[in-house]
Amino acid sequence: MTGDHTALHAGLGAWFAAEARPLPWRAADTTPWGVLVSEIMLQQTPASRVEAPWREWMTRWPTPGDLAAAPVDEVLRAWGRLGYPRRALRLRQSATAIVERHGGVVPEDEAALLALPGIGRYTAAAVLAFAFGRRSLVLDVNIRRVLARYHRGVEHPAAHETADERREALAFVPDRDADAALWSASAMELGAVVCTARSPRCGDCPVSEGCAWLAAGRPAWEGPARVAQAWEGTDRQCRGRIMAALRATEAAVPLTDIAWPDEAQLLRAASGLVTDGLARQTPEGLRLP
Structure with a gap:
């Protein structure tokens, strides 16, 4: 470390000890696997939406081996409305890799973490810091x-x-x-x-x-305009509508049963879900994998 940031560290550390939210994945008995699951769920999703699914997930699949053995459709149903369901597939793939390469134990090594499916630089650093108490550059x-x-x-x-x-x-x-x-x-x-x-x-x-x-008086931002990500009418919303329909039933879902104003967009979204391994096409309609 360069520079003297002692006052900053001390002030923030004391504040954190007194004011930190009691998020369940911060509990002393949380396993490294629980931390890894929380980090994947928290990507682009606020903590308030993650707490309940994380608790349910850890009760159902408390170890990488448990998740690796779970059917894909069950994993996607359990992911629910967290969004970006490819994260669920990657997490299951990571669980499988942890079982096959590391005996079911989350590795305490940055290179090994980065080699897991779907684990990028931020997630590897966060697991090192929050699961193992190791020095790393966590930069969210x-x-x-x-x-x-x-x-x-x-x-x-x-x-x-x-x-x-x-x-x-x-x-x-x-x-x-x-x-x-x-x-x-x-x-x-x-x-x-x-x-x-x-x-x-x-x-x-x-x-x-x-x-x-x-x-400096809190000067206003002078950089490029910050544009909020759209949702209404996007392919993401369309994909979410299809996934919600698939999670709600064990039966095949014909696309004609899904209310969406743009048929071409609906077909494109459905095709993308099949390509991404989030759905499979049957003669009767779409199903979860």
């Missing part, structure tokens, strides 16, 4: 926003992570494993509940005294 959108404001004095990080940003962020990670893991957890929590994208609560920030953005 919340931590990126905190550092953009605190360190660089701008309202938002760039749209895409850069090598320079990673180097800057690494300078804030303490050298000791336990301190580094606490930094990652506390900075992420700050970005999620206080230093939010739309309505930051600077008056409640435990490290506001050192924030460059606040000191």
Whole structure:
């Protein structure tokens, strides 16, 4: 670690100890597998929507071996309305790889984690930090926003992570494993509940005294326009409508039974789901795999 960020780490660590949300995957008895499941579920999904499915998932499939042995259709039904159901398939594939390559034990090695299906740089780093208490560079959108404001004095990080940003962020990670893991957890929590994208609560920030953005008067964002991701009428919504229909029954579902105003889009979405392994075509209609 370069630079002296002792006050920042101490302030955030104390705040986290007192104010952190009691999320179930943060419990002391959560296994590395439970942490891995939470990280996959939390991708592009708020924690409030993940808590109940995570609890149900861990009760049903508490180990990688349990999930690897589960039928694909059951896994997709259990994924429910979390969205981006390919994550469920990748998680099952990762569980299978953990069983085959690591004896059913989540590996405590970054290279081995990255070699698992669907596990990218962020997820591998998060599992190292939150499951094993190891030093790693955890850099999600919340931590990126905190550092953009605190360190660089701008309202938002760039749209895409850069090598320079990673180097800057690494300078804030303490050298000791336990301190580094606490930094990652506390900075992420700050970005999620206080230093939010739309309505930051600077008056409640435990490290506001050192924030460059606040000191500059909270200047407005001058970078490219930040456009919210559309949902209504998109292929994503159409795919979600089809998946909801498939999860609701054991029978085949004819596309004519699914209410959607654009027939061509409906056909395209259905074809994409089959290609992605999320559905299979039968003479009677679509089914879960």
